Structures are given as C-alpha cells and as structure tokens.
Amino acid sequence: xxxxxxxxxxxxxxxxxxxxxxxxxxxxxxxxxxxxxxxxxxxxxxxxxxxxxxxxxxxxxxxxxxxxxxxxxxxxxxxxxxxxxxxxxxxxxxxxxxxxxxxxxxxxxxxxxxxxxxxxxxxxxxxxxxxxxxxxxxxxxxxxxxxxxxxxxxxxxxxxxxxxxxxxxxxxxxxxxxxxxxxxxxxxxxxxxxxxxxxxxxxxxxxxxxxxxxxxxxxxxxxxxxxxxxxxxxxxxxxxxxxxxxxxxxxxxxxxxxxxxxxxxxxxxxxxxxxxxxxxxxxxxxxxxxxxxxxxxxxxxxxxxxxxxxxxxxxxxxxxxxxxxxxxxxxxxxxxxxxxxxxxxxxxxxxxxxxxxxxxxxxxxxxxxxxxxxxxxxxxxxxxxxxxxxxxxxxxxxxxxxxxxxxxx
Amino acid sequence: xxxxxxxxxxxxxxxxxxxxxxxxxxxxxxxxxxxxxxxxxxxxxxxxxxxxxxxxxxxxxxxxxxxxxxxxxxxxxxxxxxxxxxxxxxxxxxxxxxxxxxxxxxxxxxxxxxxxxxxxxxxxxxxxxxxxxxxxxxxxxxxxxxxxxxxxxxxxxxxxxxxxxxxxxxxxxxxxxxxxxxxxxxxxxxxxxxxxxxxxxxxxxxxxxxxxxxxxxxxxxxxxxxxxxxxxxxxxxxxxxxxxxxxxxxxxxxxxxxxxxxxxxxxxxxxxxxxxxxxxxxxxxxxxxxx
Numbered sequence: 001x002x003x004x005x006x007x008x009x010x011x012x013x014x015x016x017x018x019x020x021x022x023x024x025x026x027x028x029x030x031x032x033x034x035x036x037x038x039x040x041x042x043x044x045x046x047x048x049x050x051x052x053x054x055x056x057x058x059x060x061x062x063x064x065x066x067x068x069x070x071x072x073x074x075x076x077x078x079x080x081x082x083x084x085x086x087x088x089x090x091x092x093x094x095x096x097x098x099x100x101x102x103x104x105x106x107x108x109x110x111x112x113x114x115x116x117x118x119x120x121x122x123x124x125x126x127x128x129x130x131x132x133x134x135x136x137x138x139x140x141x142x143x144x145x146x147x148x149x150x151x152x153x154x155x156x157x158x159x160x161x162x163x164x165x166x167x168x169x170x171x172x173x174x175x176x177x178x179x180x181x182x183x184x185x186x187x188x189x190x191x192x193x194x195x196x197x198x199x200x201x202x203x204x205x206x207x208x209x210x211x212x213x214x215x216x217x218x219x220x221x222x223x224x225x226x227x228x229x230x231x232x233x234x235x236x237x238x239x240x241x242x243x244x245x246x247x248x249x250x251x252x253x254x255x256x257x258x259x260x261x262x263x264x265x266x267x268x269x270x271x272x273x274x275x276x277x278x279x280x281x282x283x284x285x286x287x288x289x290x291x292x293x294x295x296x297x298x299x300x301x302x303x304x305x306x307x308x309x310x311x312x313x314x315x316x317x318x319x320x321x322x323x324x325x326x327x328x329x330x331x332x333x334x335x336x337x338x339x340x341x342x343x344x345x346x347x348x349x350x351x352x353x354x355x356x357x358x359x360x361x362x363x364x365x366x367x368x369x370x371x372x373x374x375x376x377x378x379x380x381x382x383x384x385x386x387x388x389x390x391x392x393x394x395x396x397x398x399x400x401x402x403x404x405x406x407x408x409x
Numbered sequence: 410x411x412x413x414x415x416x417x418x419x420x421x422x423x424x425x426x427x428x429x430x431x432x433x434x435x436x437x438x439x440x441x442x443x444x445x446x447x448x449x450x451x452x453x454x455x456x457x458x459x460x461x462x463x464x465x466x467x468x469x470x471x472x473x474x475x476x477x478x479x480x481x482x483x484x485x486x487x488x489x490x491x492x493x494x495x496x497x498x499x500x501x502x503x504x505x506x507x508x509x510x511x512x513x514x515x516x517x518x519x520x521x522x523x524x525x526x527x528x529x530x531x532x533x534x535x536x537x538x539x540x541x542x543x544x545x546x547x548x549x550x551x552x553x554x555x556x557x558x559x560x561x562x563x564x565x566x567x568x569x570x571x572x573x574x575x576x577x578x579x580x581x582x583x584x585x586x587x588x589x590x591x592x593x594x595x596x597x598x599x600x601x602x603x604x605x606x607x608x609x610x611x612x613x614x615x616x617x618x619x620x621x622x623x624x625x626x627x628x629x630x631x632x633x634x635x636x637x638x639x640x641x642x643x644x645x646x647x648x649x650x651x652x653x654x655x656x657x658x659x660x661x662x663x664x665x666x667x668x669x670x671x672x673x674x675x676x677x678x679x680x681x682x683x684x685x686x687x688x689x690x691x692x693x694x695x696x697x698x699x700x
Contacts, residue, residue, distance in 0.1 A: 037626060042526055
C-alpha cells in the first residue's frame with residue numbers, strides 16, 4: 001500500500017513540476033513613468049535612466065532571480081512619458097495597472113508626479129514602489145506603498161534643525177527664515193523643519209513663506225527676507241527653484257550667515273554648472289549617496305555605478321536621482337529574491353522583510369510601519385570651494401563629520 | 410518692502426513688456442494667436458546659451474544675431490503657414506490649434522536636441538554685483554533686461570510711426586481688406602511683422618537665463634501665460650500698450666510675492682479674468698489701436 005502510494009506520488013511529481021514551471025511568467029513586467037519634458041524632467045530622467053541601467057544589467061545576466069519560481073526571469077520595463085503632467089500621469093498609471101497589467105509598479109520621480117500614483121495604486125491594491133516621492137500624505141492610512149531611495153520628508157530635515165539648535169545656537173544663530181515651494185515634497189519638509197525648530201524653542205522664525213513651485217525669480221523675496229535680518233535662511237525648492245534662488249542671491253549681493261538649500265547636494269553637477277562655485281560657497285545642503293560613499297552589500301559601489309552611468313552615455317548629469325533609480329532596481333531585485341509570489345500582498349511583505357537587512361550604495365534600507373524610508377537619512381554638509389570645483393564636507397552629525405562647518409559673520 | 414516691490418516690479422515688468430511685445434505685434438497685424446511664442450523665446454535662450462558656451466559671445470551680441478536669424482526664420486514660417494490660415498473662416502481659432510501643435514513640436518525637438526537639464530549663463534557676464542536704483546539693490550541683469558526692452562519698444566515705435574513700412578503695417582492693422590484694396594502687399598508687410606514678432610521673442614529669450622534663473626525646453630508654456638496676461642491687460646493688437654501691461658504684470662507679481670507669496674502664480678490668470686470681465690478691450694481700448 002505504502003509502496004503504491006509512493007509510486008503514485010513519484011508518477012505525479014513531473015506533472016506537478018511542469019505545472020509549477022508553467023506558472024512562471026515569461027517575463028516580469030515593470031511599469032514605470034518618466035518625464036522627458038516639463039519642469040520635472042531634470043529629476044525624472046536620471047531616475048528612469050538609473051532604473052533602466054539596472055534592468056539592462058539584470059537581463060544581461062539572464063534576468064532577475066525569483067524565489068517563487070526558483071529561476072531567473074527576464075525583466076520588461078514598460079515606461080511611458082508623462083511629460084511632467086499630473087493629468088497625463090494619472091491616465092498612464094491607470095493604463096499600466098489595468099491594460100498592461102504590470103507585475104511591479106514604480107512611480108515617477110518626485111512627490112508631484114508620485115502624488116497621483118498613490119490613490120490609483122491604493123484603489124487597485126497595487127503595491128507602489130516609490131523611488132523619491134517623500135510627501136507625508138502618501139504614507140497615511142496606505143498599506144500599498146514603500147519609499148525606496150530617499151528619506152520621508154517628515155524626518156529628512158531633522159539634521160538641519162538639530163544642527164541649528166545645537167551648533168548654530170553656540171555660534172550665535174538666533175533667527176531663521178524659511179522659504180519653500182508649495183508642493184508635497186518641500187511643503188512637507190518645511191512643516192517638518194518648522195516643527196523641529198519650534199519644538200526645541202531655541203530659535204525664532206522671523207520669515208516663513210511658501211511660493212509656487214514654478215517661481216523663477218527670487219530677487220524681491222530675497223530682499224524681503226533680508227529686511228527681517230535672519231541669521232539663518234532655509235530654502236526648500238526643486239532644482240529650478242534652487243538655481244534661480246542661488247543665482248538671484250549672488251546677483252543681489254545679500255549674504256546670510258547660514259544658508260541651506262536642498263538640490264546643491266542632490267544634483268551637484270547641475271547646480272555647479274548653473275550657479276558656479278562661488279554661488280555654492282559655504283552653502284549647507286544634504287549629503288546624499290552621490291557624495292558620501294556607503295559600503296553596499298548588494299549591487300555596485302558608487303564608483304562602479306558611476307562608470308556604468310558614463311558608459312550608458314545618456315547625456316544627463318550624474319546626481320543623486322541617478323542613484324535613486326538604480327537603488328530602486330536593487331530593491332526590486334532583492335524583493336523578487338524573497339517574495340513568495342508576484343501577488344501584490346506578497347510583494348509588499350517581501351519589501352518590508354528587507355527593512356533593516358539591506359545595504360546599497362544609497363545607505364541602509366529601513367522602512368517604518370507606514371512604508372516611509374527612515375534609513376537613508378542624509379547628513380548635513382557644506383560646500384567648500386576649491387578653484388573651479390567644490391568639495392562637499394559632512395559637518396553634522398558629529399559621528400559622520402569629515403569637515404568643520406563655517407558660519408558667516 | 411512695498412517700495413522695493415514696486416521698484417523691482419517696474420524693472421521686471423519692463424522685461425515682460427519685451428516678452429509680450431512680439432506676440433502683440435503678430436496679433437495686431439494678422440489677428441492670429443501665436444501659441445508658439447514662448448517656444449521661440451526658449452529657442453532664443455538656447456541660442457544665447459550655446460553662443461556663449463561655444464564662442465563666449467556676449468548676450469548683447471547674441472541678441473543682435475538672434476534678431477537677424479529669427480527675422481529670417483520668421484519669413485518662411487509666415488509664408489508656409491499664415492496665408493492659408495487667413496483665408497479660413499475662423500482664422501483666430503485655427504491659429505490657436507496650429508500654433509499649439511507647432512509649440513509642441515518645437516518643445517519636443519528641443520528636448521531631444523538639448524536634453525532636459527537646466528541651462529544658464531553666469532550672471533557676471535552682465536556685470537558683477539547689484540545696482541542701486543532709487544535706494545533698492547537690483548541685479549545688474551535686470552537693468553540690462555529693462556534697457557534692452559526699452560530699446561526694443563522704441564525700435565517698434567520708430568518702425569511703426571517713422572518708416573514707410575510701419576505706416577503700411579498700421580494700415581494692415583486697421584483693416585486688412587482695405588489695405589489690400591489700396592494695393593498694399595499685405596503678405597509682405599505681414600511676413601516682416603511676423604519675423605519681427607518672433608525676433609522680439611528671441612531677444613527676450615536671450616535675457617531669460619538671467620531674468621528667470623535657468624532655461625529648459627519646457628519653459629514655453631509658462632511664458633505664454635504670462636505674455637498673454639501682459640498683452641490682454643495692455644490691449645490685444647496694440648504693441649505699445651504692452652508696456653503698460655508688462656509694468657502692471659511686473660508690479661503685480663512682486664506685490665503678490667511680498668504679501669501673498671503662495672498665490673503669486675495666480676496673478677496672470679487673475680489679470681486675464683479681471684480685464685476680460687471689466688474692460689475686455691484692454692486698458693487702451695480700440696481707439697489707440699487705430700492710431
């Protein structure tokens with residue numbers, strides 16, 4: 001009896017194995033949007049290109065290993081151009097989910113173009129791999145999202161406030177001005193930094209204004225800030241905002257003792273080309289993985305990725321968003337290695353299981369319970385001018401510092 | 410802050426006069442809406458950027474080069490497109506559709522050709538440090554922008570009121586049919602006006618990297634909205650009314666940035682709606698356009 005059962009089991013095993021193999025898809029479809037034109041092209045195209053480099057590299061080695069099928073499966077990247085339009089993006093996200101039926105959905109870069117993906121993915125119970133959309137509302141009451149490649153904006157600016165409350169106060173900083181672009185990304189950062197400063201109670205906020213994200217001239221705003229005589233100025237905007245702000249600041253001749261701006265540290269090459277070394281001199285900024293070398297346990301090092309980026313010859317400046325695209329690919333790779341199936345709930349469980357166990361060239365990957373990234377927090381840095389080049393020193397927190405901050409008089 | 414906002418607005422507004430001037434000239438002469446105006450401005454910006462980057466050409470010289478080249482480009486575009494539009498029953502509406510398509514094409518081609526990175530020209534090229542004006546510190550680029558705009562307005566004025574071609578142009582502006590009946594070569598006059606119109610956009614573009622921080626192939630749409638606000642306030646079809654429209658736009662924008670900064674991008678739309686509701690003919694109305 002036992003022998004007959006064993007024989008029967010043995011006879012059905014090849015059939016079962018064949019059925020298992022048949023379930024494995026011929027390819028894994030990764031749905032993504034990018035903006036080849038419009039105001040967000042400069043942050044979107046590097047993410048897309050970084051992700052594409054990972055896809056090409058993975059396919060060159062036979063595909064991504066998927067634990068659920070115990071085999072390598074080729075990847076197919078389906079990426080549509082939303083032209084920086086949220087309306088177009090909404091249509092295309094729907095198309096990726098309902099028409100293309102992608103296995104994995106990756107949002108476009110930045111909070112503005114991610115904001116329309118969040119409700120659509122949630123409605124369809126499609127897990128959203130969010131490369132760089134850091135707006136706080138995305139992670140409220142939403143189990144269908146994880147922020148992959150940069151910290152959630154509610155905690156990202158913590159080191160700015162900590163530095164000002166700590167070292168800044170010792171150096172005589174008493175008053176702060178905050179100028180921000182009114183969008184999910186920088187609006188959330190402004191709320192966070194304002195909250196940190198107010199909670200510490202050591203500094204007075206003497207100017208606190210939002211401006212539309214398409215603002216391209218800051219001369220009057222800078223003069224208005226100067227009229228309040230703040231010791232520290234925190235400007236929170238996108239690439240174009242930072243370029244216009246820093247150029248107008250140079251042209252106006254105004255000086256502030258402490259000046260923080262986001263994108264000099266994120267897209268340094270682009271800012272350097274547009275603002276020049278003098279415009280970045282002593283500017284405080286985030287030190288991203290483009291300027292701070294983490295030791296990756298998975299994927300390329302910064303140097304190796306930079307070489308691959310140059311080889312791809314995309315014509316785009318290398319910066320943090322390039323790394324964000326590649327990091328997103330690495331997280332997908334590790335997710336597929338552990339997921340039990342391509343079901344969206346299984347993908348979600350797989351991503352969260354990586355939290356605290358994954359180190360890439362972008363730093364430690366750690367998610368909070370809402371899917372917000374809390375591991376890849378960027379230290380605070382300051383630019384030092386060396387001839388026509390600039391050097392970005394980490395100045396805070398002390399444990400990571402490799403340079404000493406210079407606060408103006 | 411109020412004085413600073415007003416003075417800055419005056420200077421900034423003079424630049425936006427230049428931004429809107431060509432659009433208004435084209436509408437005034439041909440009664441067509443050039444929705445690609447902002448894209449021609451963008452092309453002027455990239456021309457200045459490349460001329461500076463490759464040959465170190467000063468923006469003022471770049472502006473002269475752009476003037477010549479863009480007039481030359483404008484003539485064949487006019488003859489290829491506009492005469493067919495003008496014989497249509499609803500040429501204004503058709504022109505909006507056609508030039509919208511042209512705008513999309515220019516942006517797409519520019520994105521492919523130039524990439525999506527932000528570009529700019531160092532501010533020091535137009536003088537280092539701020540300039541003191543009525544107690545306010547203004548970027549020297551603003552002074553250049555305002556001065557070039559003033560020269561352009563004066564040039565358009567002299568062209569319209571002190572040359573034979575200008576007299577013929579004004580005749581076409583008053584009535585195309587009557588001008589045709591009196592033997593005026595309407596297409597030749599219109600083609601020159603079209604060329605001058607996009608050349609003015611190109612010249613405004615040369616100074617855009619200084620006035621707007623940086624330029625990208627996608628900047629045209631925002632420029633169009635601002636340019637429309639300027640010319641609707643200053644009266645559609647009246648090139649010289651654009652000066653008042655530009656100044657109102659500039660001062661309004663700076664006041665909004667000072668007192669209601671979060672809502673500043675509503676200004677062009679508020680101006681458009683306000684003028685269309687209260688005084689649809691613009692501040693100068695019909696009488697000035699016929700002068």
